[in-house]
Amino acid sequence: MFLHRTALLMILGCFLAVPVLLDWWLAPSAAWYRPFLIWLLLIAFCLLLDLRRSRQDV
Template sequence: MNNQRLVILLLLIAYIFSPSLFNWIINPEGAWYRPYIVWILVIVIAFVIQLRRKKYQDLD
């Protein structure tokens, strides 16, 4: 149940900040690696959630 709250909170934050984030990513004067930063963050967050989930499953 706790993971569901975290995912809902992350989705809400992403929804609120998505226009600003999208403009930051596609800004032609910005660095070429900006979209990759966002994807790395998504992968790291998913990895951490999976580690926590496995940790709690091993305890049961």
């Protein structure tokens, strides 16, 4: 299977960023809506990528 350079860079970035994001996410002084905000941003990002991909397929 061929992996693109950007996918490999994204995987490496996730390995480096996840510990910092988990500390930020699970901080005891965090607002109650912080996890929901993170999930909302992730879903919106995936939606934008899917819309962009579907336009290129047409």
